[in-house]
Amino acid sequence: MQPVLINGQWRDSSGSDSFQAENPATCELLPDVYPVSSWEDCDAALEAAVQAAEALWQLPGTIVADFLEAYASRIEERAEELVEMAHLETALPKSPRLADIELPRTTGQLRQAAAAARNGSWSLPTIDTKTGIRSVYRSIGPVCVLGPNNFPFAFGSISGGDFAAAVAAGNPVIAKANSSHPGTTRLFAEEAQLAAEQTGLPAGTIQLLYRMPHADGERLVADPRIGATGYTGSRSAGLSLKAAADARGKPIYLELSSVNPIVMLPGALEERGAELAEEFTGSCLMGTGQFCTNPGLVILVDGEVTRTFVEAVTQGFQDAPVGTLLSRSVQTSLQSNLSILLEAGAQLLAGNTSVEEDRCCFANTLLQITGDQFVAAPETMQTEVFGNSSLLMVASSTEQVCEAIDQLEGNLTGCIYSHTGGEDDADYDRIAPRLRQRVGRLLNDKMPTGVAVSSAMNHGGPYPATGHPGFTAVGIPASLVRFSMLQSYDNVRSHRLPAILQDANPTGETWRLIDEQWSQAAVG
């Protein structure tokens, strides 16, 4: 049985249950056995995290930056083993996906977070010399991170965006591994702990539990000792955690399901329909469709060009190779969610068949409904089908497109493809303001699957896509600010202020809002 990481020590879990991950490419259990922690482990981790938070509070952000950079380098040194393990546990291709895309993204993100911790501008230091009041966003306390199954590196609970943001904001992290890739998470935790020791972080800064009973997970995110939680995963589990955290006033940032609607306007299809069919099919089936921002709902207006587009996409889905899914449970969910749509009257264009029995997979599946069907049952028709599948909605008119969009739940992204010469502009202008209110990121003429690590990114959106419409899981400063609290200092003696609020600019490069003007200068 693998040990858990608590208070800087790899030690036996107090739990007696265990689990093993499965290789989705063979449907065979992997050999390593991982513990299901009892509350005793959670409690010990919380205790250590509180101590670590107090110690971190006294340390400069440069130490956290040193840690994040050392950790990124250690990840690169162990890249081969990480890629091998993640491939075994998730069946994601080693190259380019894991080795050449996700791993560099992960280390790049850790280094961006390090730069933010070193510079401090993310914390929006604000100085009002007239009133003698100064404020800054500072660490919120121990952060629990629960990562998803689909990005074992870039969104991993001890390597991904939430982890990097929480640590860069000065908080210890209690990571809960995703049960589908515990081995990958363990390798990361080993390197994180070594980097923490190497750079002098307090013992309980980085901790790892693999799994715990649901009730203990809910107790964990609501514990008085927790500062906040970051969660990416299924809606049902996320909303249970949210209810528990909300009841105790504990912030929880959720990234939940999203169907990521795409509107393909007739002018765009007329202009470049074949190209768009190929672009959509590629984006939708990439990574076997297992992206948070996978385009799961395509909104079209009935007509000749739309019919041609639908035919091309159908052909594309039939011709494309069938990727392996992350786990048997992803496959089961995919099939049962497709059934919901089919039972509600969706027409099957391609797929919905088993393919091979000895790996986790299911045929690329394309469904179609009318606009009438959508507006008659909008909730059912927004069932997220996570995996290599999409639903095409063919509306009778732009009017009906608007009506359908007004029924959309909150989503991470929404796209509109339109004619480059402006032929769709009247439709665009009617549709865009409505779609804008329903999504975190609005795109033009581009698939949503790429999520750049950018200061302007919003990888979030209105509920239920996420738990709070003002924050993003990717992009600095907003992703860090989630894991902080606003702390104001009123008439506090100068030498007692945190360095970032004293008159001198602590780095010479930190941006501060001084008397309503952003400045890198010293005060006065």
Add this chain to the structure above:
Amino acid sequence: MQPVLINGQWRDSSGSDSFQAENPATCELLPDVYPVSSWEDCDAALEAAVQAAEALWQLPGTIVADFLEAYASRIEERAEELVEMAHLETALPKSPRLADIELPRTTGQLRQAAAAARNGSWSLPTIDTKTGIRSVYRSIGPVCVLGPNNFPFAFGSISGGDFAAAVAAGNPVIAKANSSHPGTTRLFAEEAQLAAEQTGLPAGTIQLLYRMPHADGERLVADPRIGATGYTGSRSAGLSLKAAADARGKPIYLELSSVNPIVMLPGALEERGAELAEEFTGSCLMGTGQFCTNPGLVILVDGEVTRTFVEAVTQGFQDAPVGTLLSRSVQTSLQSNLSILLEAGAQLLAGNTSVEEDRCCFANTLLQITGDQFVAAPETMQTEVFGNSSLLMVASSTEQVCEAIDQLEGNLTGCIYSHTGGEDDADYDRIAPRLRQRVGRLLNDKMPTGVAVSSAMNHGGPYPATGHPGFTAVGIPASLVRFSMLQSYDNVRSHRLPAILQDANPTGETWRLIDEQWSQAAVG
């Protein structure tokens, strides 16, 4: 029966119940009769607010700024009547309190909000030229504002900080009057509606309901059409609203109770004990103690100077005139909360007696407990006693002070008074980091009752002082950002971007984060 303001019209409420406010200085009912709205009123207001939100979305921030400025001027023109009405309904002194302090603060706050709406820097526009992604915080949708009883102007539901912030962020407001000053709220709403018409705001931008059954209030803040809610008031009502809003994923910003601990270190008392006793007594009894940031818990270390301080404060409480409370229900709560502390063993130093029967008031009351009593029953000992009362906790040692502070709930403010020559510095350094984590605003050598409208202000704090530790009810930008959502634009054609994200700087003075640098320049 007074009409309600829905969709730009003063019209009869659909509700059949009614209420009247009471003059707390005479205990007599005031003549005006106000309706208790049924859900029909709420629903109509929501419908109109949705229309207004869509229209506002298309309008530039300058129109909102024009409105806020016109409204501030109209308030000044009607100042005498507002002051008269508020005095009748709250018994707060006309001068200086209402006319010379609260009214200028209110109009100043509206004008600060106008400047923010005009300039746009509050929305943290962010441009990443390398990825083609741009983001900005934009209006969240209809905001419900429920104001408290203690600041009929500056925190009023249609005139105060939440109102100004929600409107400046581009949202319509559905205001629910506080039942203790419906007439004051009505006068504000009259002027707000006239200013809205004068400056061309959509019809349902400003709406007013006076009261509704609790169940309808909970339904209102959770309605799919609501963007967010701002609430200031009692903890129990606030937490019921929070539970309703949370369950539907609707942001709600609460400012709830706070005992605002003050630590008086021995060196400070030795140096200027008499002066501090006077300062504390004045701050605590000002406005009959009815401030959100009233110092309700004073933490002292046992010793000669502390005993002298306690004697002086006791004398001060006995000698000070007894102010009038805001309502009979405030008096009832005050007395019952004092009983909780007394029954838990607090020692009575002054007060706890009725004074006059024909107005709402109760003797200035001072209680004392030991540190041992506090740490034995920390929850009970933090019972907020809203009004002219305070609780002194005398600890046996600095160690026990720390132990008590570790048991504090989240508070709006926390203060430490220390020796100006540094004699208390060792104690300060032990206490301050602990207190810092429990409060939104940390003060030195200053009473917390003043809440400056400053960009660096945090009038908020950890739960349960407020609902989210990253936001403040006072101060721009954070107070506005609460009522917005983060909207990212990815590859969106330049002319389709909101003006604030296009290459040109829309005002020439708007601060934008362009490629990680804050700038007032155009892009490129």
